[in-house]
Amino acid sequence: MAHVFKHLVLVLKHKHKVFINCCKCGLFWRGLVHDMSKLSPTEFFESAKYYAGKHSPITNARIDKGYSRAWLHHKGRNKHHIEYWYDSQNKEQADMPYKYAVENICDRIAAGKTYHKLDYMPKNVLNYWQRTVEPQYYNERMYNFYLKVFTDLAEKGEKYILNKKYLKATYYECVTKPKQRRLPPAEKQIQTELPTDL
Numbered sequence: 001m002a003h004v005f006k007h008l009v010l011v012l013k014h015k016h017k018v019f020i021n022c023c024k025c026g027l028f029w030r031g032l033v034h035d036m037s038k039l040s041p042t043e044f045f046e047s048a049k050y051y052a053g054k055h056s057p058i059t060n061a062r063i064d065k066g067y068s069r070a071w072l073h074h075k076g077r078n079k080h081h082i083e084y085w086y087d088s089q090n091k092e093q094a095d096m097p098y099k100y101a102v103e104n105i106c107d108r109i110a111a112g113k114t115y116h117k118l119d120y121m122p123k124n125v126l127n128y129w130q131r132t133v134e135p136q137y138y139n140e141r142m143y144n145f146y147l148k149v150f151t152d153l154a155e156k157g158e159k160y161i162l163n164k165k166y167l168k169a170t171y172y173e174c175v176t177k178p179k180q181r182r183l184p185p186a187e188k189q190i191q192t193e194l195p196t197d198l
């Protein structure tokens with residue numbers, strides 16, 4: 001348990017960075033409660049044991065044991081992870097609500113800075129996402145949303161994307177609008193059900 005202190009510092013530093021990012025997007029509460037389950041015994045002690053510093057301890061746990069209990073515990077309790085919304089029985093995966101989708105972006109930027117330290121560049125977030133993305137977790141809308149946001153982050157910088165105006169507009173364009181377009185308005189549905197020979 002040599003890394004209890006180092007891991008605690010890492011978690012708190014990460015939470016602090018996420019908090020700052022979330023505040024820039026107007027999500028004060030999400031920033032405050034972000035990743036609280038990392039302090040639960042199931043997550044904390046496994047991650048302290050597999051502390052790596054330059055990458056997530058979950059990776060080391062997986063290499064050693066083939067799975068990470070901390071991750072299984074974490075993804076089931078934290079709505080900012082797309083895996084939380086995954087149901088293998090669904091034909092199409094659910095949309096992540098706006099506030100959690102944004103918390104995820106704040107999380108990834110903070111994690112990039114934590115692990116890359118001085119050589120962090122905004123394009124690291126896009127590269128990491130593209131390298132590790134598992135498409136089964138995403139419906140087309142959520143996939144397009146993240147691709148757009150991380151591409152804009154890489155090309156136009158953090159200030160451009162980390163604000164309420166940009167994120168609301170992008171979520172609307174990529175997620176809300178395509179979904180609305182697909183579902184016909186309620187009145188239309190009723191009309192088509194009326195017998196035509198009236």
Ligand SMILES: [Zn+2]
Nearest residue numbers: 035078081107
């Ligand atoms: Zn998390």
